[in-house]
Amino acid sequence: MRIAVGTLMSLIAVGVVLFVFSTTDKRVPVLQVVRDLPAGTQVQAADLRAVEISTDPSLAVVKATEVGAVIGQYTKVRIVSGGLVARELLQPMPLVAPGSAVVAVTIPSGELPAGLRERSQVQLVMPPAGEGAAPTPVTGRVVGLPSTPDSTNGEMSLSLEVAAPDAVTVASADNVRVVLLDPGVDPAGGAP
DSSP states (O other), rough: HHHHHHHHHHHHHHHHHHHHHHTOOOEEEEEEEEEOTTTBBBBBBGGGEEEEEEEOOTTTTOBGHHHHHHHHOEEEEEEEOOOOOGGGGGEEOOOOOOTTEEEEEOOOOOSOOOOOOOOEEEEEEEEOOOOOOOEEEEEEEEEEEEOSTTTOOOOOEEEEEEEEHHHHHHHHOOOOEEEOOOOOOOTTOOOO
């Protein structure tokens, strides 16, 4: 009886060890980028290939079977050749809408409106061009929020998407005030 129990225990131990080793090296096919994709690039099928990796479920990668959902998307940031594709790196709309431009303006840290966030619609008010002229307002959207003020002058750089003809006006202004507007419909998000 002891021999039978010992043999059964040995077989169970061997089975557990084989099960553990067979599941630890489970490979999953995921998408990898085959060339550098700068921010704003529309992803094409030729930019991707499937590679098999051992992955943890918490790793945010796109499985090779989901390639159709990735093609046609735009990169939010630069993805270097050999990098794995993650949904957080992509968006459905271009970074800069056609007919628009992105400009950076410096704002004193205490002059940003409360509630400002990415894709907020804002109005930029610049000093008048001459005596008695009205201030020049320009409407745009926030595409990049500052993280911390510059340590030397206390100003923050704010990236804004504006109509291309207004970009020169905004970029050349010495003093820009930011007014937070009703969000409206965001062309990049499709919803208010």
